[in-house]
Amino acid sequence: xxxxxxxxxxxxxxxxxxxxxxxxxxxxxxGWYIMGEELKNFESNFSSFxxxxxxxxxxNGLDALTLVLRAWKELGYIKSGDEVIVPGNTxxxxxxxxxENDLTPVLVEPDPNTYNITVAEIEKRVTSKTKVILPVxxxxxxxxxxxxxxxxKQNNLLVLExxxxxxxxxxxxxxxxxxxxxxxFSFYPGKNLGALGxxxxxxxxxxxxxETLFALRNYGSHIKYMNIYQGVNSRLDELQAAVLNVKLKYxxxxxxxxxxxxxxxxxxxxxxxxxxxxxxxxxxxxxxxFVIQCDHRDALQQYLKEHNIATLIHYPLPPHKQEAxxxxxxxxxxxxxxxxxxxxxxxxxxxxxxxxxxxxxxxINDFSI
Numbered sequence: 001x002x003x004x005x006x007x008x009x010x011x012x013x014x015x016x017x018x019x020x021x022x023x024x025x026x027x028x029x030x031g032w033y034i035m036g037e038e039l040k041n042f043e044s045n046f047s048s049f050x051x052x053x054x055x056x057x058x059x060n061g062l063d064a065l066t067l068v069l070r071a072w073k074e075l076g077y078i079k080s081g082d083e084v085i086v087p088g089n090t091x092x093x094x095x096x097x098x099x100e101n102d103l104t105p106v107l108v109e110p111d112p113n114t115y116n117i118t119v120a121e122i123e124k125r126v127t128s129k130t131k132v133i134l135p136v137x138x139x140x141x142x143x144x145x146x147x148x149x150x151x152x153k154q155n156n157l158l159v160l161e162x163x164x165x166x167x168x169x170x171x172x173x174x175x176x177x178x179x180x181x182x183x184x185f186s187f188y189p190g191k192n193l194g195a196l197g198x199x200x201x202x203x204x205x206x207x208x209x210x211e212t213l214f215a216l217r218n219y220g221s222h223i224k225y226m227n228i229y230q231g232v233n234s235r236l237d238e239l240q241a242a243v244l245n246v247k248l249k250y251x252x253x254x255x256x257x258x259x260x261x262x263x264x265x266x267x268x269x270x271x272x273x274x275x276x277x278x279x280x281x282x283x284x285x286x287x288x289x290f291v292i293q294c295d296h297r298d299a300l301q302q303y304l305k306e307h308n309i310a311t312l313i314h315y316p317l318p319p320h321k322q323e324a325x326x327x328x329x330x331x332x333x334x335x336x337x338x339x340x341x342x343x344x345x346x347x348x349x350x351x352x353x354x355x356x357x358x359x360x361x362x363x364i365n366d367f368s369i
Contacts, residue, residue, distance in 0.1 A: 001307060001308050002308065004310060004356050004359060005310050005347065012349065015351070020242075020247075023245070024239060034235055042236070043201070045248055046244075049168075049175070050175045052178045052204060052205050054203065054204050054205070054206075054207070056204075057236030058201060058236055059217075062093045063200055065184040066100050066101065067232070068202055069103060070101055071213050072209070075208060075209065078132060080103065081129065083132075084106065084130075084131070084134050085117075087109075087135070088318055088333040089110050089115060089315075089336040090138065091136075091164075091315060094136055095325065103132075105328075107331060108125050110138075110339070112339065115139060115141070115339065116136070116143040117133075117135045117136070122148070130157060132160055133148065133157050134159075135159070137161065137163055139277075139291050139314070140258075140289060142171055145179035145180070146172070164184065165191065165288040165289070166288065168255050169283070170283050170284070171281070177203040178203065181209070182203065185200055185202070187200060187201070191288065194247070195240040195243050195247075196240065196243050199241075215231060216229055217234045217235055218231060259285070259287060262277070262290055265290055265346065265348075266279075269292075269364055271367060273367060273368070275293035275294070277291055289348065290348040291314065291344070292344055292345075292346060293339070294342060294344060303363075307363045309347065311345060311346060312344075313345065320333065346364075
């Protein structure tokens with residue numbers, strides 16, 4: 001039986017090897033490796049892709065989230081102690097960005113079908129200290145941003161989209177990263193748009209925010225040796241920007257393949273022990289991950305391993321149960337905790353063959369307790 005990897009990054013990137021290597025050689029020969037033309041081009045290309053005015057390239061996705069909140073503090077939009085509403089089932093980076101800025105995370109339950117935050121749950125937790133909503137478009141499916149942004153506007157709240165898994169997802173033609181006041185993207189190698197190392201970006205239509213972020217990422221400086229903020233060093237370097245410029249051209253082609261593969265899984269997995277992903281509209285989901293649920297998750301994962309099929313759990317332990325957040329350990333979020341106990345991510349790689357999908361499907365359909 002063939003061994004099926006979870007995600008073959010070497011094979012994915014090999015499709016574009018000649019173009020990437022040519023681009024890297026051009027950067028090498030330029031002698032300019034930080035904040036040059038490659039970064040300018042990527043920021044322009046990615047802002048056009050998301051249909052926003054500004055893109056600010058940064059070192060990684062966590063920095064993208066952290067710097068937006070930091071910039072809002074610098075601009076006086078928020079202050080230490082303010083509350084940020086965030087789904088409890090997110091990756092810990094969403095929470096780290098909040099606490100790093102001396103803000104208070106307010107964890108709310110997600111929709112158990114989409115895994116995303118809802119206005120109904122947000123409404124329950126809004127207080128006079130709430131200043132920001134941080135929706136996480138988990139697994140590649142964009143949140144219900146139309147309703148969420150209307151609620152935010154009515155309640156004078158800022159919206160920071162965590163788009164780390166949702167490059168290209170959209171609602172009514174409006175892309176992830178262009179709904180809120182800002183969007184934060186990760187280009188970690190395993191993302192749908194992945195660099196060859198860590199990389200990230202922020203998108204926004206707010207000129208004041210963009211101007212502040214351009215300085216904050218560069219030691220707090222617009223002009224060399226003239227520092228207006230106590231900034232950080234979080235610059236998307238030329239080599240990673242060059243790789244992303246190449247791969248961005250093929251992102252939606254790969255996204256279509258992911259969508260077709262996901263639909264093939266959905267149409268052919270037939271096992272009463274398996275709960276399949278819920279998708280409201282095709283373009284809302286870009287299938288960063290294909291996540292199923294099973295009451296016997298650990299047994300299923302072991303069974304798949306025995307049949308040479310690699311899987312991952314996104315994520316085994318929610319943030320409020322992590323040692324890093326001992327102060328949150330007593331919080332009880334039953335939906336979030338149930339999700340973390342039952343989810344399992346199946347292989348979904350745009351370079352997979354349909355024979356591989358069929359093998360996964362057959363093995364899963366034969367699973368029993």
